[in-house]
Amino acid sequence: MLEALVYGAFAALFSGTVLPLLYRSKNARKASFGLSFISSVLLLGFAGTILYTGKGALFPAISFLPGLDFTLGVDRLSAGFVLLIAAVVPGVSIYSLEYTEHAKSEAGKDLQAALTNLFILAMLLVVLAGNMVVFLIFWEIMSLSSLLLVLHDYSSEENKKAGFFYFVMTNLSTAFLFLGFISLFRLTGSAELGQLESVDPGALTLPFLCLFTGFGIKAGLVPFHKWLPYAHPAAPSGVSALMSGVMLKVAVYGFLRFLLAVPSPELWWGILVLTGGSLSALFGVIYALKESDIKRLLAYSSIENIGIIFIGIGLYVIFEAEGLPALALMSLTGACFHAFNHALFKSLLFLCAGSVVHATGTRNIEAFGGLVKSMPVTSALFLIGSVSIAALPPANGFAGELLLYQAFFQASALNDPLLTVLLVIALSGFALAGALAAALFVKLFGITCLALPRSEESRLAEEVPRPMLIRAAVPAAFCILAGIFSKQLLSLAGLDVEYPDLLLLGLLLGSIYAALFLAVRAKEDHEMEKRPARISETWGCGAPTLAPSMEYSSAGFSEPLVMIFKSIYRTRIMHRPKYFDGQESLFKNGNVEIRLLRFFEEYLYIPPARAIDSISKRISRLQNGKLDSYVLYAFLAVITLIIATGVLV
Amino acid sequence: MIDPLYLEGVIKILFVFVLISAALIISTRSLASVLNTYTVQSFLLAAVSFLLYLIDGKSELLLLAGLTLASKVLLIPHFINRIEEKIKIRRDLDFTYLEPTTSLLLSIGLILLSYTFLSRVFGDLALSRLFFFGAVIGLSLTLMGMLVMFSRKKVITKALGYLSMENGVLMLGIFVTELPFILEVLIVIDLIILVLLTSILAVGLDSSIEEYRAKIRKLQIWNGGEAL
Amino acid sequence: MALIRKVKAQAQGRKGPGIFQAYYDLRKLIHKETIYSPASSGIMRLTPYLNLAALLVCSLFVPLVFVPEPAGGFGNVIVFLYLLALERFFTALCGLDAGSAFGGMGSSRSMSLAAVIEPTMVVAFAALAFVLKSLNLHEMFALTAGSILPVSPTLVLVSISLFIILIVETGRLPVDNPATHLELTMINEAMVLEQSGKNLALLELSHALKQLLLMGVLINTILPVGLSTEADAGKIVISALSFLLKAGALAVVIGLFESSLAKMRLFRLPAFYMMAFFFSALTILIEVFA
């Protein structure tokens, strides 16, 4: 029965992939997105039941390669992530239905439709993968399809850069996964991921490091995060929603899958993960504050949220190592739940951003403003998204963080003082990140939707077509519900953790709100006949009318924080003079720019790239086309080989 | 019947001559003299195998001597002569990477290398001094031929280098063990084909495309024929 | 807060407004009409109610006069903190809403300051949680209730940081000057600048409420004497009275503190917060090592 659901989903997605390629028509594309929608519904049912019953299932294995079967399996963890996928997909698929039609060429549209389906299918199968090889296979397909989607507009220069960078990074992560899995395989002698009980923890160090790096790269953990802000703006919005909503979580899933298989994780693993998480949380949000490209900003905030999730995982490992299962469970739940929530509201935000960009034709925040009037529904949804990502009760963003906070607050249960201190430091970082995120989204929403339009485009912006609205409404609804019913959800999933009932809270909030509102409204009403509510200009220090240029800009908004964190935003002055003559004596003109020093790129990414480049230049100079030198190489090789043999004998 | 010891002495002397010829191939500038040296070298080889035949009367050795004489002393040099006439090159002046003197020094190094190597490898094989010496000469001759191949510019000279490599191989073959005669034949056939090919190409390389087409049309029948 | 003004006035040698001035203001405002800017949007209308609602819910979290049995996750510290955050979030939004430069500046500053104070707050409350071994304000204060002195010396440290937090959160000197309308100095006022009439009244009210709540937390922490744990009329009366007394005392203290300080420059504030952070961190350290 359940299997049927899954197979149905597979079938739907697969046909959704091939359909647009076979019949290249608009209807085919429509059909394919419809299919992905259907599949997501099926999956919702499937994952829900698994989560509820808690009974895992192992699908019959298909013999695939000599010495290796093609196995799929599902348990609570994977079911949770399937649920995550299924929650995000509907929105995206309805959204893309409309969005795809704006692609340049017909072929491009078909391709987008097909690849989107393939991408979803791959992610689904990664989560359901029963052994490492299957996992890797679909992992690669996932990366590949997302890469092609990022390159959908291959002619633009920045997209090319983004695509290349993404490709290299994702290959890097895959390489580390390879090594990690291979060493696991060596240890256990089987491709199954589950059986680590017999292995002694010491031997697991190498796999752990490899997998942490690999998944960290894919999840966009600082300092491997750099590909996110490049790739996300390049991809079509629906896909960016999938990438940052789901794909990053798939990486998280893989990491959890490994950690949970380890019988007794070591303490320092937890500390490492915790540090990585805190760092990315902080850096992510701090860089996001400075960003003025809306999609890039969202990408950075994804980095932050991934950081939060990894903080949760780190806590889990620490508590597990310290033998506090209750707290471990709590933080693990927090991590997973936050992953789920982040998938929801981040996809929501990306979709909103997509429609905003679609309406205004620019990604620059400074050009937005006043959209709340021109596109009310979108802004409302946007507000919901912002509220929940700023982790305000009772929206769902809060729910996950609440669990983590609780876990932190009970760190006193640890009997290792230094560890506690560490946790407190991490806690303050966590809190700071949270507050900054709130500031960030006040800025984003305020500047984007409120006040007066800052540019012609945003004045002329009009509401996007209905499908694009419905799609965003779906995750929005999920956001609120998942927040309010968080306790119920968790208990449904069979996780009983100490947790306040947000439903009650929400109800209370709502009712009081209503009461107040009615009261005041009533009062107003019987005043109405005397004095109607007046509309008058904003007070602009006596200026007759208020020009948009007087408004607070996004850069201005984040200025104080920039001042406070100026040690992190390093700036560098570039001075490029031009001269009339070679002696550089007659100064013609020049430009001096102060730009943000991209710390990680300049100290972490560029140098190795340069090194490799120079090496390869030097090496390819060997192939100089002269027969003499070729024979010389051969000669030298022969000599060395002879010597080597002489030595070896 | 001559006293074998005496013969061995002669052979040793021939070895020295072989080495000298190799050195000459490395260092001389005039193509003609390189060719002649090669001829002499091959002749020496033939002589050596003949002497060996005198020592232990294996008929293969005699045949080998005959073959070498026929192919390497007569046929190939003659052919290369024709080529050299076709392409008007008399001298091969410029050396790459190695000047003659350095390459001579290097070749001494090569001899030492092959000596040590073979002495390690043949440790438990108990060859007689003479034969071991021969093997060493053979290996070093091969290496020196390679040295020629990359230190001389003109393709013809490279071809000659290749040929002398092959001499070295043959020599090693003679001394390490008695190869079945068929092998020798095979290697010689191969040799001839390669010489043909390379020299044709050499002709092509220093002549404009058009006339080259004419030439290759003349030669293509051989090519197929030889390979069969 | 009226009292604070009074005290300040006294300290500055003026005869300040009467204690109940604040309530007069509110009444006046409620009777005034509401004015919206054309630039503004639903946020403007929505915020005041939402804020007040949030703070009313908050008030259920902090036991002022007596400690009920914790139920349904009420009194959860984190929820408490985040409800405050909710209020701040929307205030900031409606600061941006009208599109006036003041509002923007105000919300920008307040969000920045909030961001910086946040770790301090969290850690301070974490310290509370550490000392009192609970996540729930009610449980905490059930623990402290009744004793004359703070149950643990470390609480004194916490309360210092709580005091600073109180100052910051309620936007008083030296962080923010509630009385000023000079754009360079104002933060909180700037955001509500565009509000008027009933909405303004609501905002003022919620502001006062917030202050009250924080004061309550502080008081219950530092000297919980007289705080009753069971809902019995007599006790409640007593504790109510005692609370009024304590609150008054605290107000006086704040007033004096304020009038003795000048407003700080915006970017010197983080240092000021670090003090609070230091204290609460210290608390935890002591708790841990002892």
Next chain:
Amino acid sequence: MIRFYLLAMGAFLALDLLPKSHRLMNALASGNALLHLALTCTALLTLDLPVRYGPSLYLDHLNLYVELITVLGFCAAAPYAKGYTESLMEEGELDPKNLKLFYLAFNLLLVTATAALFSDNLALFWIFAELTTVCAAVLVVILSARENIDAGLKYVFIVSGAMLFAFLGLIFLFTLSARALGEGTLSWTELMENASSFSPALLLASFAFVFIGFGAKAGIAPFHTWLPDAYARAPSVSAILSGLMQNLGIYGILRTYALLRVSDSAPQASFILIAAGLFSIALAAFSMLQQRNLKRLIAFSSVEHMGLLLIGIGIGTPIALFWALFYMLVHVLVKEALLFAAGILHRQYGSNMREDMRDVFKLQPRAAWTLILGSIAIVGMPPFPLFPAKFFILLESAEVSPYLTLAVLLLLILAAAAFSNFLLKAFSRVTEEGEGEHGKEPGYRKKSFQDPYVVRAGMRIPTVFMLALALLLGLWFPEPLKVLLEAIVLELGYV
């Protein structure tokens, strides 16, 4: 027996000299290829291997397998060659008179390769391998343009020079056998039987020398230098055919290494193999990064894959060998698809350089996608079968040392990056409307690049076919293949 075969083939070639029409010649060539294919398949199916006919013809799973791969390549290349040579002649690059020579060499290459594979006698193997070199060289120089000749010369000199060392190795082997058996022999079977009684030192030495020779044939760095030039300068077909000869080298190495496994010097030998493999991979990966020339890129990538194969052989575990053999097959398939597509692009733009390519998707969508998918396959990404092969070889390599695995992985990233970089740069060049005349680039002097070059079916079909076959192998691992490979592994004495 092998003589009969040669006689038959000689007759066939004589026949090949007669016809005048291109069609007939091509038909003969493809007929020849198909004939071999049929023979191989029947041998595989009917005979109970291994069998010996007469003194020197020896059939076992390994050489039949390699033969199968080679012949597959030829079968695909034959129809492709027709279209390609025709367009070459239209361009006036190929002298019609050379056409006969071309096909002669084509058939001859096939015959010699087959003879080499099936000859039991090492010496015969050696000589036939040499002959393949010659034929391949003829194919390379077929355009008789200066750079072709240059490339051909390099090919001949380097490979044959190295092959002489291989001959030295053979002499050593002969000596060994003479010592062991009293009567010297060079037949694989006999050598295999009593390799255990040989002196390890000399065995290792002979292995080293043989390795030099066949390494050069297989294009192992640093003997690979002939490869890029041959690929880049020869017409695609010749490139393909000379590429096929690499497997011959691998085959030789495989057999010789199998000799060593029983003796004590196996570890040293596998050390040599792994070192050489790693070196090749590194060199290839680094030089791929700089390539602007598509065919050179592909050439270097085959150097890289040969390196990986060597590692797979050198590890010396059955699993590694199994997958290495599989790898051989798939590599040929994918590599041919790539080269076919590259050839089509070369016809389109008259150049292999990245700068000259423009509007690829508009002009040659099929070739473009073949290239993209082919590159995906060649960098070892699923669903293509190089992925599991890579995985298992690396899995076994972790046995040797995890650092080896890591190094290989990182180098493979470089290779992948090189491919993606090239494709991105080459394919993303789109001409907007109103963009000026591109008279400068050589590519457009030949043709105005608006009109797509019409790809003949004979060129399209093999291209797609190869890729499809590879994909199929990736999705479904046929049982008979598994059996065959396991049989090979057993025959080579891996347990």
